[in-house]
Amino acid sequence: MTAAARRRPFYLVLALLAAMGSGACGAHQGWLEFVEYHGDVDPSSPDLAFASTDDRAIIVDRARACLAALDGVKTWGWPLAAAAIVLGSAMFVFAVRSLAGNRGARRMLVQIVIAQAGLNMAQHWVLRGLFEPELALEEAKTAALARANMPELSDPEARTASAGAMVRVLYPFSLAAEALGSALIVLALTRRRTREFFDASGEALEER
Numbered sequence: 001m002t003a004a005a006r007r008r009p010f011y012l013v014l015a016l017l018a019a020m021g022s023g024a025c026g027a028h029q030g031w032l033e034f035v036e037y038h039g040d041v042d043p044s045s046p047d048l049a050f051a052s053t054d055d056r057a058i059i060v061d062r063a064r065a066c067l068a069a070l071d072g073v074k075t076w077g078w079p080l081a082a083a084a085i086v087l088g089s090a091m092f093v094f095a096v097r098s099l100a101g102n103r104g105a106r107r108m109l110v111q112i113v114i115a116q117a118g119l120n121m122a123q124h125w126v127l128r129g130l131f132e133p134e135l136a137l138e139e140a141k142t143a144a145l146a147r148a149n150m151p152e153l154s155d156p157e158a159r160t161a162s163a164g165a166m167v168r169v170l171y172p173f174s175l176a177a178e179a180l181g182s183a184l185i186v187l188a189l190t191r192r193r194t195r196e197f198f199d200a201s202g203e204a205l206e207e208r
Helices: 010-038 053-099 103-126 128-149 156-190 192-207
Strands: none
Touching (some): 010 053, 053 103, 103 128, 156 192
16 A cells, blocks of 8 residues: 555644654753753843842842752753754654655654653753742742833732742642653554554655
8 A cells, every 4th residue: 555545643743743843842941951050140230131139130030049950950850951952853854754655764753752752851851950949930930021111010029929929839840741642653653554654654655
């Protein structure tokens, strides 16, 4: 049966598009983290023109705490960021090749998706000490911005604290969603109909 006769399963298209998006996002996030580890950041002089003197002092103090936490995980953090760039880029490339019907790319993509899922878990474990300092810094910035732009708003700290509490509650679910997404992509790539489609596609290419 030729590749033309065997239609590409719709779930496979969705899985490959998801893999492309996940790969691109993973590479982009890895690059941002890599730059963060190698960039020169001076927490005493951030762009805080909108903040009052008191808010600026709080933000600078929390920025210093963030940098201290960042230095604490730098030994493992930047190699993981570099790995995220490589794996994310590879996932995007092999997802595109799989979308074109390359069965060798499908096999590689399965391995890359599994590797990226493991890398995500490793990053969350190694970098878990950054979560609270970064969230506290964002809360301080958001409260200062709200106080500067909306002076009529009462108690902006309470509002940002509520938003931060929601982020803390949702954080474990985001980890579970990432793992589930990777599992669904692998499942779609390893189903019988998927293998049959790529086998037929490969045979059609060999006949040319």
